[in-house]
Amino acid sequence: MTRRILAAVLIVTALAVVAFFVPAAIAIRSNQERQELLELQREAAIVAGRVPPFGPIDTSVLQPAVDDDHRLSLYDRDGTLLGGAGPEPPDRLVQLGLAGNFAEGYVGEDVVAVVPLRIRGDGSSLVMRIEAPRAEFTRTLVFLGVIALAILVVAAAVALWLARRLNRPVEDLRRWASSTRSEERSTPPEPTGIAELDALRASLIEGRARIEELLRRERSFSSHVSHQLRTPVAAMRIAVETELAAPRGDRTKVLEESLAQLDRLESTITSLLALARHTEHSVTTSDLASVVSEAAQRWRRQAAEVHREIEVTIEPVLAWCDPVAVGHVLDVLVHNAMRHGQGTIRMGCSRLGEHAVVDVADAGPVPSAADVFADVDNDSSHGIGLRLARTLVESAAGELTLLDSPTTTFRLTLPAVLETRPNGPLSELGVRQVSDDV
Secondary structure, eight states: OHHHHHHHHHHHHHHHHHHHHHHHHHHHHHHHHHHHHHHHHHHHHHHHHHSOSSSOOOHHHHGGGSOTTOEEEEEOTTSOEEEESOOSSOOHHHHHHHTTOOEEEEETTEEEEEEEESOOTTSOOEEEEEEEEOOOOHHHHHHHHHHHHHHHHHHHHHHHHHHHHHHHHHHHHHHHHHOOOHHHHTSOOOOOSOHHHHHHHHHHHHHHHHHHHHHHHHHHHHHHHHHHHHHHHHHHHHHHHHHHHSOOSOTHHHHHHHHHHHHHHHHHHHHHHHHHTTOOOEEEEEEHHHHHHHHHHHHHHHHHHTTOOEEEEEOOOEEEEOHHHHHHHHHHHHHHHHHHOOSOEEEEEEEETTEEEEEEEEEEEOOOSSOTTSOOSOTTSSHHHHHHHHHHHHHTTOEEEEOOSSEEEEEEEEEBOOSOOOOEETGGGTOOOOOSOO
């Protein structure tokens, strides 16, 4: 880019110099020639005033009236050279003077002025001829050339400065965009004040942020998947091991339980993949009490295995939500309570103003982490499952919060059914589609 800018500036400057200095040189040359002719005319007028009206004319007396480098000559009416160093035979300018005309011009490398003297009635006259060497124009051309060269040098310096000023932020952006070190990624180049470059900078920063977000979402999605898929797999393992240890009379019971967990596993995979691909979830009028009851029923057996109980307190309430996503959220909350909480797990749903709320609580203390919904690297922590739960809630147009209470209580808030609305995708109903982590 530096070469292109330098070449462009120099070409434009050269064209401007040519467009200005060529006419200027012509004008200076023309003015110089005009001044030379005027000088000769002035001398000729002075000399003519010193010529007597009759009698002989001595050119040696008249010569001191002109400059030292100017040559004076006198011609008779028939063109004979009477004195001085004029050409013989007379040139074209002298011929004009012999006819009684004033004349001036260039003969070879000399400037010539011709003045008729003692003009007769028939128009004939004596002729005084003054010539001077043409002034050197080379110095003027050299001077103009030096100025033009100086202008080109200044233009080249300005072009280099401009090219570096434009190229430096572009190079900084390139290095930042291709860098792999985290400290460089976190500190993009400062704005340049040039609108186009700042727009490019903003686009690169936005694009890089999107790419990093996609990579983070992929890593987070892998963690979420492993966390969510373990629950139904563990449930099937417990059912099979229990059946092997204490067989029941009806062998189909364990198959039915395993089939239910497989259905749950398939639903989980479908929902996670849909969320990861930003597939819109369908909002429907959902019986929240039924969703809570089904979730509690799924977990009762596993709770009994660890000597925990699940209590359910529900009120009939309808909510606008995706029941599958809400079911996954309740699974995460109950699993979190079983793994990290204490005592009885209490689940309940009720109507709170324009919202339907679901509470999942246990007797354990409130987590000490600053943000229980934050991503962490260890699958055994609160963060991974709760982070996914919050994402699923937001995708279902709801909100998941940890209440400020003596014991651990998570509240799921969803829009309650206030009037009949058509079922459909979230975007058609004006619900914000969330793409947070997966």
